[in-house]
Amino acid sequence: MDFLNAIILLLNYLIVPALAYGSQLALGAIFVSLIYGILRFAYFTAGDLMSFGTMFTILFTWYFQSLGISLGFLPTALIAIPFGIIVTIFYVLLKDKLVFSYYRMKKSPPVMLAMVSIGTMFVTQAIVRIVIGPFDRRFFDGEKFIIKANEFKEMTGLNEGLAIKSTQVITLFVTIIVVSILFWFLNKTKTGKSMRAYSDNEDLALLSGIDPKRVVMITWVIAAILATVGGALYGLDKSFKPFTYFNNMLPIFAAAIVGGIGNPFGAFLGGYVIAFSEILLTYAYKKFFVYLLPESLEPDGLLQLLSTDYKFAVSFSILVIVLLFRPSGIFKGKVL
């Protein structure tokens, strides 16, 4: 019984939250990685693009709520996401046309493009703050929990409760769907293959008649979709605050690099690596061992490796270590 309790404890506080957080990071990391592979620069607007997409999702959610449309026990935001995506696609394509295409034509070094993306980061941040403000916003509606801790305890008779939020399940579901469509697209369709070819060797791809404009456009479209979905899921699960989204850029980059930048599948796994290590290293294991060990061996301290204040620092340290010993990432980068 104690063993089961310990497992449930870990599930409740570690595995379920880490899976949800990891999926949200993974969606961001995939598009950062894609942009790095195809457009060949570090896209510093990543976090703010996610907040841009989420902002429009929220605006549409409010609009639908005012019309009285709802999905019952599911959050209304799910219908709003596609509309948010459309606006975001429009925005990134406009940005590409006005800003990035010029430097691509000139074949500027990647550093220059990264700097330009800092410029667009400022602009995007300003737009989000001017339109919706810098405040914390919750836009979740519908049923909050799938299983409540109390119900679970009654059902199983265990001491530990397992609470699963519906947003966590939605996050996992949507991530699985989006990511499997994406990998199907990249691996099986002709356009996807041409994108991989372009990422692998630009000159060779151009020689074989691949239209670079199309490849770039599709990359931006995918980036907008992933940014909006990832951002909206994060916002549903936690809350929407532009500053947090900007900060999320850092673990996203960490995930993309740990997974091997330029490699979307690596980035996808990298998201989970970062999320799990953040939560595993900052969790206090005291209760876990109280269940497992006999009473005489019970630990005194909290058995916390690092205080939760250092949550971000964990992912960055992992990144630094990976960069030092395996700069191409755990899953070998640059092979889209």
Next chain:
Amino acid sequence: MRKNLDVIAAYSIMLGLIILVGFLQSWSMALSILCLCLISAVMTIGANIQWGYAGLINFGIMGYTALGGLAAVLVSAPPVEEAWKAGGLNMLLCAFIVFSMILVIRLILKKFSKSKNRNYIIAAVIIAGLILLRLISAPAIESIEAVNPATTGFLGGMGLPILFSWIVGAFFAGGLAYVIGKIALGLRADYLAIATLLISEIVIAVIKHEDWLSRGVKNVIGLKRPVPYEIDLQGKEWFINLVQKFNQGSLNLISNSLEKQQALKQLVIESSTVFVKLCFAGLFTAVVIVLLIVTQKALYSPWGRMMRAIRDNEEAANAMGKNVVKQHLLIFVLGSAIVGIAGAMMVTYDGLFTPGSYRPMRYTFLIWVMVIVGGSGNNFGAILGGFAVWFLWIEAAPIALFLINLFTSGLEETNALKVHLINSIPYFRFLMMGIGLLLIMRYRPKGILPEKIKRV
């Protein structure tokens, strides 16, 4: 003279703008803009050394600034003797352990050849050291933080004059840069950018949460100033006489002696803040001028030529026998040390240290905007960038208010759109910075004052 015309023109416009603020808003405001412009200029000199001279991207400016600030606290805050008694010895022991860990690792690196076993030994040393550190420091930290937590709760500093911290801050930042440079400088440009950005976040996390060292988010306030306090000035005879002399004309217009006294008092209060800021501005200007002379000399010395050669063609410079790795490390340390000075200056000016306020937008990306807008590779350009961008950053709100009122003049005062726009005025500065950066990068990629290369 002719060839420097653009520099002179740009700086006169900048000074003119600041003086204009003095006339339109207030002299105190103009001087505080000037002081922060000067601090920003020090930061941009540091960033420009790295980016403009050597082509190294350092997105960790925030980290060095914060370390400089920490230096100001550690140098000038009065020591908390009780805390030292409670846990000082343990903390010193910890410092000793860290030091010996580094020595042991260096020894292992030297003595053993590269192998898997060596890595395991190093990992074992690090883990054992960390466990030991944790065991020794945990009770000490608890007792230090328990000492009078509302006012102290940390070890305090050395109680020295705060001006020393400008040098100490440089050493702190330089030391950190040495470590980072050792591990990260081999990375490709964009990886280096991301790595330094993340490392600076780690530095901030440590400063924020190690309360025994820096009081963390509880902030350290009331650091001693190197210049007189307003309150003291207001009581000083010579200062009152000085104010009287300056305002003779306007004071003579008032006939009633009681009113005259009142007016004088008011003037003394106002001028005391201006005087204090003038003192600060003088100190900061001295720093900027010294740094400018040194960096200019360095830029046109054989060493500066070598740096530019390395920046423009690393392989060729390497083939000529220049040690690229060593020079990169050197310039990384130098640039970061200058940023450290700026961090200490900023805390000196504010008189308080607030680790929570260090955010990458303000302390890393804004500085980069300054360097790129001003002109990378040209010290005058970088300093001008610091001035211009900081000026815009502060004055963006009034400008935005003016523009909004202009464009929505047809709308009523209570119009929802107008109210919303006016409420979000503080965020227009981001918009201006972003658009400014994009425009400069598009139409004048070398900055307002581009790099000048002397050709023989």
